Amino acid sequence: MFALVDCNNFYVSCERVFRPDLNGRPVVVLSNNDGCIISRSNEAKELGIRMGEPAFKIAEFLQKNKVEVFSSNYALYGDLSHRVMSTLSQFTPELEIYSIDEAFLSLAGLSVNWEEYGQKIRATILRNLGIPVSVGIAPTKVLAKVANHYAKKAREKQGVWVLDSPERIEKALRKLAVDEVWGIGRQYSKLLKAQKVQTAWEFLQLDDDWVRRRMTVVGLRVKKELEGIACLTMELIPPAKKVICTSRSFGTDQTDLEPLEEAVATYAARCAEKLRRQHSCAGMMMVFLHTNGFKEDEPQYAKNLVFKLPAATNSTIELIRHARAALRAIYKKGYRYKKAGVIVMEIVSEERVQGSLFACVDLVKHAAIMKQIDRINAKYGRDTIKIATQGSGEKWKLRRRKLSPCYTTRWEDIIKVRV
């Protein structure tokens, strides 16, 4: 058996942990740059606020309905996510952290009452962290997702749903719209609806060959999982990333080269940090920038440059140097830029870097410097030491007007209790 534990309205729930006065009220969290709605409390959902809705379009509505609005605070969400996962690890030797707010637990070999076990998980997370979660328990991962879906919907079940018999599974799948199934997105549900398939149960009645042909092995795997045949296994150790991307929209449009250089240098530095964290080096890089495609009346320009690095590296200094050169090659004066980004590819393990016969920088020396920089920044905070090109971000940094304090990760932001 597998359990899928999913935090309810995670970002909103994180904000509420430190603002209990917001319980029972409509609350939303915005994406980076205060762009779109990406998390909604139940009350906000009931008001009809849609996922992904641009915030400026409904600004008036939000105000009128007294919706509490927050900018994304990833430092807070990331930290609380860690704590949730560490609490979950008490319930199983096999935990797969699937995303910032979800995890699969293998319950293999456990002989307990599933319902009670789910309730225990839920109560523990709620007590330790103040975050409500839903628990779905079933024989395969896809079915655990289905169970979780029902756990969220049926409030009388108090957040736990178990699918442990063919009868229960059939009943659940007959009522489940096919596009709610994990792995069936917009395109496949369109394809399925053209075949008169509306529910997950009807999907199961399709011919395996047809599914394989039209939806590849991925679709067939989903079908088998729904039939109760486990095809997906637990991924206990997160595999190293094959591509790493850091990109942001700017708080305000940028025209000059200099702030763009700062931004791109900062993104390159973040990529370098991510590479070092997974003990990898990148052999290829892409730098891109573009104007705001939504502003149809303004001149548009978008360009990217992909190139091989002379030797695979995770040195901030090296990556910034190359990213900067690339930016200069694609930058054109006279446009209002909205977004830029750095992507690193051809990622290899640190130990398996192929040296370059013509290398003109000493990457071994760089590695030693990076190690010290990481150590200092880990202790004293990000960018305590940084490369000068990164600048201060004064001109281009994210808009985050409604940012909450970093209650759990900054000394100055810790809540003070008066006795």
Place this chain on the structure above:
DNA sequence: TCTGGGGTCCTAGGACCC
């Protein structure tokens, strides 16, 4: 004024190898 950011996997087809 204003529209997020970061990933994975699979397939088909072409070029090329022995």
Place this chain on the structure above:
DNA sequence: TCTGGGGTCCTAGGACCC
């Protein structure tokens, strides 16, 4: 006279997830 068999790598495009 006849037109094998087995394979890799790369790219573009399409699907999906949170």
